[in-house]
Amino acid sequence: MEPITKGWSNDKKYCVTKADGTKYLLRISSAEKYNSKKVEYEMMQKVAARGVPMCQPIEFGVCEDGVYSLQSWIDGRDAEETVSFISDTEQYRYGLEAGRILREIHSVPISHLQEDWEIRFNRKIDRKIGMYNNCPIKYENGQAFIKYIDENRHLLKGRPQCYQHGDYHIGNMMIDQSGKLFIIDFDRDDYGDPWEEFNRIVWCAQKAPLFASGMVDGYFDNDVPMDFWRLLALYISSNTLSSIPWAIPFGQNEIETMIKQAKDVLDWYDNMKNPIPTWYNHSISI
Structure with a gap:
C-alpha cells in the first residue's frame, strides 16, 4: 500500500498492488460517513454502467479504519x-x-x-x-x-x-x-x-x-x-x-x-x- 497525498479530500487514499502486479485505488473514510459513502459508491456504479471512463467501483465495505471503497487503478x-x-x-x-x-x-x-x-x-x-x-x-x-x-x-x-x-x-x-x-x-x-x-x-x-x-x-x-x-x-x-x-x-x-x-x-x-x-x-x- 502506497499512500496518495495529492488532492483536497479527507479520505485516506492508497495505491494497492496485489501479488500479481494488479493495481487498485483504495479510499478509506471515517466510519460515521458509512451512509453517504455507500450512496456515493452506488451512484458511481450507475455512472460506470453508462460507459463513463472512470475508476471502476469494485468493492465497498467496513474495515478497521472505517469505510472503504476499492476501485480500478488508472495508469496515466x-x-x-x-x-x-x-x-x-x-x-x-x-x-x-x-x-x-x-x-x-x-x-x-x-x-x-x-x-x-x-x-x-x-x-x-x-x-x-x-x-x-x-x-x-x-x-x-x-x-x-x-x-x-x-x-x-x-x-x-x-x-x-x-x-x-x-x-x-x-x-x-x-x-x-x-x-x-x-x-x-x-x-x-x-x-x-x-x-x-x-x-x-x-x-x-x-x-x-x-x-x-x-x-x-x-x-x-x-x-x-x-x-x-x-x-x-x-x-x-x-x-x-x-x-x-x-x-x-x-x-x-x-x-x-x-x-x-x-x-x-x-x-x-x-x-x-x-x-x-x-x-x-x-x-x-x-
Missing part, C-alpha cells in the same frame, strides 16, 4: 499537467470529450425529489455573500459579483436538477497511456442544476482556455444557449465570493491564488458586464 498522467504539452487542437478535442462525458454523467436517473433549485441556491448565494461581506479581505471591485448576482437571480427559476460529479474540472481528470481521458474523484458528488456543474470551469480556463471552450461545445453539441452563459456567470460569481474566506485558513498562497482568480474572472467578463467570457473560442476546427 494528470490531464492538468498533460495539456501544457499538447497542441491547441488536441486541447480542444479533449475538452469536447470532457463535455460529452459530463452530459452522460448528468443523464444518470435520480430517484428522489430535491428541494426547489431556486429556493436552495438563493439560500446558498445569501450565505456566500454574507461570508464575503464578513471577510477581512476583499477583492478589487468585488461588488461587481454581488451586483451581477442580484440582477440575475431570476434565472434560477424553474431550473432542472440532476446527479452531479460535484467537482468537475481538469484537475480531476487523467489521460491514460493510450491517450484516453478519464474522470476521477466522485467524492463531492451532489444533485443540482446541470449547468451549475460548470462553475469550476475557471480552473480549466486558467490552465487551457481551448480545453474549457471544447468542454462547453462538447456538452451542447456546438449549440450553446445564451441563458447558459448568463447562468454560468452567476454561478461563477457566487463561487468566487466564497473562495476568499475559504482560502484564509489555508494561508497566504491560497489567498493569493483566489485573488488572482477573481481578477481573471473580472477580466474575462468585463467586470461582469458581458456574460460570454473572453476565454471562449468557438473558431477552432478539428
Whole structure:
C-alpha cells in the first residue's frame, strides 16, 4: 500500500498492488460517513454502467479504519499537467470529450425529489455573500459579483436538477497511456442544476482556455444557449465570493491564488458586464 497525498479530500487514499502486479485505488473514510459513502459508491456504479471512463467501483465495505471503497487503478498522467504539452487542437478535442462525458454523467436517473433549485441556491448565494461581506479581505471591485448576482437571480427559476460529479474540472481528470481521458474523484458528488456543474470551469480556463471552450461545445453539441452563459456567470460569481474566506485558513498562497482568480474572472467578463467570457473560442476546427 502506497499512500496518495495529492488532492483536497479527507479520505485516506492508497495505491494497492496485489501479488500479481494488479493495481487498485483504495479510499478509506471515517466510519460515521458509512451512509453517504455507500450512496456515493452506488451512484458511481450507475455512472460506470453508462460507459463513463472512470475508476471502476469494485468493492465497498467496513474495515478497521472505517469505510472503504476499492476501485480500478488508472495508469496515466494528470490531464492538468498533460495539456501544457499538447497542441491547441488536441486541447480542444479533449475538452469536447470532457463535455460529452459530463452530459452522460448528468443523464444518470435520480430517484428522489430535491428541494426547489431556486429556493436552495438563493439560500446558498445569501450565505456566500454574507461570508464575503464578513471577510477581512476583499477583492478589487468585488461588488461587481454581488451586483451581477442580484440582477440575475431570476434565472434560477424553474431550473432542472440532476446527479452531479460535484467537482468537475481538469484537475480531476487523467489521460491514460493510450491517450484516453478519464474522470476521477466522485467524492463531492451532489444533485443540482446541470449547468451549475460548470462553475469550476475557471480552473480549466486558467490552465487551457481551448480545453474549457471544447468542454462547453462538447456538452451542447456546438449549440450553446445564451441563458447558459448568463447562468454560468452567476454561478461563477457566487463561487468566487466564497473562495476568499475559504482560502484564509489555508494561508497566504491560497489567498493569493483566489485573488488572482477573481481578477481573471473580472477580466474575462468585463467586470461582469458581458456574460460570454473572453476565454471562449468557438473558431477552432478539428
